[in-house]
Amino acid sequence: MNYTLNNVPQREPKPRERGFTMAMDKGLSIREVEDFIEVAGEYVDIVKLGWATSYVVPNLQKKLDVFKAAGIPVYFGGTLFEAFVIRNQFDDYRRVLDKYNMTFAEVSDGSLEMDHDKKCEYISTLAEQVTVLSEVGSKDDAKIIPPYMWINLMQKELDAGAWKVIGEAREGGNVGLFRSTGEVRSGLVEEILTKVPFEKILWEAPQKAQQVWFIKLLGTNVNLGNIAPSEVVPLETIRLGLRGDTFSQFLDI
Template sequence: MPISEPPRFLETAARTIKPRRSGITHVIDTGTPTAGIDERLRAHGAFVDVWKFGFGTAYLDRDVASKIELLQSHGVKACPGGTLLEAAWWQGRAEEFFSWARELGFNCVEVSRGATDLPAASKLDLIARARHHGFEVFAEVGGKDPGEPARPDRWLTEARRDIDSGACWLVAEGRESGTVGLYTADGLVRADLVDALEAAGPEVPVVYEAPRREQQAWLVNHLGSNVNLANISRDELLAVEALRRGLRSDTLRTRLAAACST
């Protein structure tokens, strides 16, 4: 028999509610059928805020329009992957991309520079153009190339320029593997890069790509239960929410202690 109301006998970490600017969970999806998305939203829709169609999958998905409609009916923003916009820019078809995305009903777009040699000025131009077309913009900071050293001062400069160009969110690059950008090759969090992004300005929230549980736990323990997390698997929504609330061993001591002290 399903439980109509959650139990109340524990003091768990306080969470924001949708729609929100802090505490968002940003899913990356690489091809879930419509029925699978519907199933997950019915079960855990309260725990997901943004659903990204990874890299260029939205361009190939015949059901993308119906999926976007389904997501929005559950209060979830739909976003194409940044690689798709990079591909459009590379072929000189960014305007066609924006028209296509608007016609399908996407709420937001991601502007990145990890797959191409997109110059910094072109990235800023794409952010401004996306805002002109009415999109909420997730601007990715950092690159996907593990051979390119990530420097906090450069990340901070890039973040502030993105904000000045109209970015609504900053996304800390971590890739699907969690081994580049924000992380070392071993998947450890670069605290100096986190500090740089947090210093960019409170008016634009930072979203941290964190595909691994230990990365999610570090961010929750250091930045709180309402840190913004991205590159979350569609199958980990409940697990990530438990982590945020202190209901996993990785965060139990810090999050439940914080809950009991308020």
């Protein structure tokens, strides 16, 4: 840091299991990636190339190389996995992971109907090849999953080999964990936390109010994802109690 402040919470050092920040790249240019790393590389733990943007973005390998040189792992969005699966190309998907030397992969079923046992098979298979993040929740805002089912799905996917489970919210933060207004389904989150360890969950929380809510509930080292590149530094100040939203949160540490 540039100077000393007392009563600032301790962040887990990288590589970390808690306090994870996942940023979403929705089509950054190489120059934008370089600028992003210069400003926020210290605070981001992993980058997701949103949904299937990796299929269309130019200079994909060069972009991956820039992130790799900065020590920031990257993975393809879960929708790309689903796009391969629905076309019966799972083996092709695995070859794509190898082609680009990916060390992480996301398994999701937010856009297609998938038998959960089959999803767990995909997780187990991919876990032999890469570190798996599995996403729970639907991208359909009309599909409401009860809390006991969220817990059951998360536990089974962790047992199948997922490193962390992701709570679905989409890039807008208006489905899954959240109401269409962006309001947190607080009862759902609190019930999930009675059964699933918080360090095993990556909460998609693209909106500032959502990030603040999770930090107030679970502290500075909560795992948060779907953060816009321009919001990584602002999020870090929220984590440290250096923005009005959490200004008094950590003063008694």
